[in-house]
Amino acid sequence: MSRFLVRRLLSAIPVLFGILIVTFVLARSIKGDPCTAILGERATKADCEAFTARNGLNESIPTQFIYYMGNMARGDLGQSFRSNRTVVDILVERLPVTIELAMTALVIAIIVGIPLGVLAAYRHNSFIDVFTMTGANVGISMPVFWLGLMLSYVFAVTLKDTPFALPPTGRLTAGLNPLPYYEVWGWVVDGQAPNPLWVFFGRFYVLNGLITGNMQLFGDALKHLILPAVTVGTIPLAIIARMTRSSLLESLNQDYIRTARSKGLAERHVLFTHGMRNALLPVVTIIGLNFGFLVAGAVLTETVFGLTGIGRTLFEAITSRDYAVVQGVTLVTAVAFVAINLLVDLFYGVLDPRIRLG
Amino acid sequence: MSSTPHEITPIKLSEDGLGARRSPLRDTTIRILHSRSAVVGLVMIVIMLIVAVGADFIATHDPIKPMFGVAGEVAPLPRKGPCVPWSGCTEPMHLMGLDQNARDVFSRVIYGSRLSLFVGVTVVAFSLSIGVMIGLIAGYAGGWIEDVLMRAMDVLLAFPSLLLSIAIVTIVGPGLQNALLAIGIVSIPVYARLTRASVISVKEMEYVTAGRALGAGAFRLMFINILPNVLTPLIVQATLGVGTAVIEAAALSFLGLGAQPPDPEWGQMLSEARSLVFSAPHLVFFPGIAITFTVLGFNLLGDGLRDALDPRMRGTH
Numbered sequence: 050m051s052r053f054l055v056r057r058l059l060s061a062i063p064v065l066f067g068i069l070i071v072t073f074v075l076a077r078s079i080k081g082d083p084c085t086a087i088l089g090e091r092a093t094k095a096d097c098e099a100f101t102a103r104n105g106l107n108e109s110i111p112t113q114f115i116y117y118m119g120n121m122a123r124g125d126l127g128q129s130f131r132s133n134r135t136v137v138d139i140l141v142e143r144l145p146v147t148i149e150l151a152m153t154a155l156v157i158a159i160i161v162g163i164p165l166g167v168l169a170a171y172r173h174n175s176f177i178d179v180f181t182m183t184g185a186n187v188g189i190s191m192p193v194f195w196l197g198l199m200l201s202y203v204f205a206v207t208l209k210d211t212p213f214a215l216p217p218t219g220r221l222t223a224g225l226n227p228l229p230y231y232e233v234w235g236w237v238v239d240g241q242a243p244n245p246l247w248v249f250f251g252r253f254y255v256l257n258g259l260i261t262g263n264m265q266l267f268g269d270a271l272k273h274l275i276l277p278a279v280t281v282g283t284i285p286l287a288i289i290a291r292m293t294r295s296s297l298l299e300s301l302n303q304d305y306i307r308t309a310r311s312k313g314l315a316e317r318h319v320l321f322t323h324g325m326r327n328a329l330l331p332v333v334t335i336i337g338l339n340f341g342f343l344v345a346g347a348v349l350t351e352t353v354f355g356l357t358g359i360g361r362t363l364f365e366a367i368t369s370r371d372y373a374v375v376q377g378v379t380l381v382t383a384v385a386f387v388a389i390n391l392l393v394d395l396f397y398g399v400l401d402p403r404i405r406l407g
Numbered sequence: 408m409s410s411t412p413h414e415i416t417p418i419k420l421s422e423d424g425l426g427a428r429r430s431p432l433r434d435t436t437i438r439i440l441h442s443r444s445a446v447v448g449l450v451m452i453v454i455m456l457i458v459a460v461g462a463d464f465i466a467t468h469d470p471i472k473p474m475f476g477v478a479g480e481v482a483p484l485p486r487k488g489p490c491v492p493w494s495g496c497t498e499p500m501h502l503m504g505l506d507q508n509a510r511d512v513f514s515r516v517i518y519g520s521r522l523s524l525f526v527g528v529t530v531v532a533f534s535l536s537i538g539v540m541i542g543l544i545a546g547y548a549g550g551w552i553e554d555v556l557m558r559a560m561d562v563l564l565a566f567p568s569l570l571l572s573i574a575i576v577t578i579v580g581p582g583l584q585n586a587l588l589a590i591g592i593v594s595i596p597v598y599a600r601l602t603r604a605s606v607i608s609v610k611e612m613e614y615v616t617a618g619r620a621l622g623a624g625a626f627r628l629m630f631i632n633i634l635p636n637v638l639t640p641l642i643v644q645a646t647l648g649v650g651t652a653v654i655e656a657a658a659l660s661f662l663g664l665g666a667q668p669p670d671p672e673w674g675q676m677l678s679e680a681r682s683l684v685f686s687a688p689h690l691v692f693f694p695g696i697a698i699t700f701t702v703l704g705f706n707l708l709g710d711g712l713r714d715a716l717d718p719r720m721r722g723t724h
């Protein structure tokens with residue numbers, strides 16, 4: 050197992066290096082002079098020279114790349130041009146919004162998608178099967194942003210004044226104060242800046258409301274989360290349902306299932322213990338691969354639902370050429386992508402001995 | 408569906424006593440026509456093609472010109488809901504209503520099919536040709552060439568595709584053409600990986616060795632001996648790729664990076680109507696349905712082709 054682990058970890062290194070190069074090149078390909086972008090049009094020549102020297106921009110490109118790698122290694126992702134805050138600060142504030150959204154979406158996709166897939170496979174070619182798979186096909190073909198707009202119309206306008214009405218924008222109802230846990234529990238004295246890690250976790254409103262026992266915050270945050278999470282989760286849900294179905298169908302055709310049936314096992318036992326266990330492998334991979342959909346979905350969904358998460362931040366940073374933010378956010382996303390694929394591979398290795406020994 | 412029991416075709420004996428020969432092409436066509444999803448998808452695509460080609464005849468109005476001052480139109484024009492004669496509406500017919508600039512939404516949706524199909528086909532043609540080249544070279548050459556090419560593809564795949572295309576569009580500037588380029592570049596790795604994987608399994612086949620023994624050059628081996636034998640998964644992926652390209656182009660346009668106003672592009676129409684969703688939902692509803700219909704058509708056809716062409720998948724879908 051450890052040899053497999055080391056081999057897999059080593060193979061991620063060239064990819065990570067490539068990601069660093071691509072983000073570096075991307076940032077330097079964005080047109081315009083960084084000096085005028087930061088100091089403004091009226092910056093004097095002397096100001097600009099001082100600025101370029103301070104930021105190492107007068108060095109050769111390879112030297113700049115080495116500096117850049119050094120900064121990355123120290124966890125320094127630079128400073129936003131527009132808001133004058135560090136990129137790490139921005140990530141601490143906004144990453145939780147996206148993680149909360151993506152995790153909720155993934156949970157919805159898994160707890161709805163897998164049972165649907167099992168049902169469709171078990172009742173193969175029945176009405177349920179055809180209906181579920183048609184639904185899954187339509188789900189995959191819908192543009193995420195359109196689904197978001199239609200859902201917000203249905204739940205905020207059509208179902209207004211019914212118990213099913215849901216808020217179409219924002220994370221919380223205006224005026225509700227999301228008092229973070231570290232303040233509730235008195236970890237921070239007035240006027241003292243809290244630990245960034247505490248702030249990071251405090252930005253998960255649903256979690257925060259739950260652990261501090263603030264049910265109003267918990268309920269409100271959850272209500273705001275439902276529509277965006279369903280929107281982001283639809284494509285992964287459809288993909289998971291289809292994958293579960295086809296993979297379970299394949300495993301139900303195997304000889305060991307016939308053996309299990311012929312030795313008189315209960316059908317439920319055959320389906321869940323013998324069938325599902327072997328069918329889950331590809332489903333795990335697919336869940337991991339859905340990360341890309343989650344991120345892309347987050348960019349579009351955050352735009353539709355007015356959430357200030359990482360997706361929207363990145364989109365705004367790209368369009369306003371705030372390249373330190375672009376660089377930082379892209380890097381974090383891509384590294385997360387690689388890490389998730391790595392985890393999926395390792396998990397796969399744990400589940401299937403043939404892979405780790407092969 | 409392929410899961411139905413295989414029909415037993417009685418072998419017709421011809422005069423000379425040999426079985427009637429069926430060409431592989433005919434066999435494949437029959438298998439495709441037996442797949443329900445392929446047929447449904449094909450029909451949907453044909454409908455879209457007819458709409459796109461015949462847009463000039465199907466559209467009831469000019470897709471770009473506002474309806475202000477047109478005879479019979481009654482104020483207030485902009486954002487007026489659908490008006491259909493058989494629902495008792497006496498004004499000039501607007502099947503899908505008018506948009507914020509008093510343009511006929513139905514005509515815009517109809518003309519939008521041209522742009523979307525163009526987008527899908529162009530993107531796939533671009534990324535398929537480059538991806539296949541990379542995959543062929545990597546799979547055939549092996550060694551360090553393969554390592555360099557495939558690691559580069561891994562890096563491209565490490566970025567969520569929408570983010571990478573947004574970044575590329577930002578560098579080259581917004582617009583439909585640049586959006587196409589961005590989506591095209593982002594989809595190259597899929598084809599490259601697929602081609603390489605098939606090439607590796609095919610290149611040790613005896614007919615390739617035979618070709619080499621007969622003195623065929625690398626170029627001939629790659630394009631004449633290997634390529635035709637790795638086409639199947641590529642055809643399936645390309646079909647699905649058209650749908651993906653349509654959706655991604657719509658997403659870029661929705662973010663304001665693709666098609667620009669007043670082009671009747673579906674994503675662009677959604678982008679313009681976004682803030683009006685609560686007051687004029689018809690402006691959002693119809694373009695989205697059009698996108699879903701088109702993408703669904705290509706997805707169904709792709710799935711059906713996979714069932715019909717890929718023997719390993721038979722019986723599971």
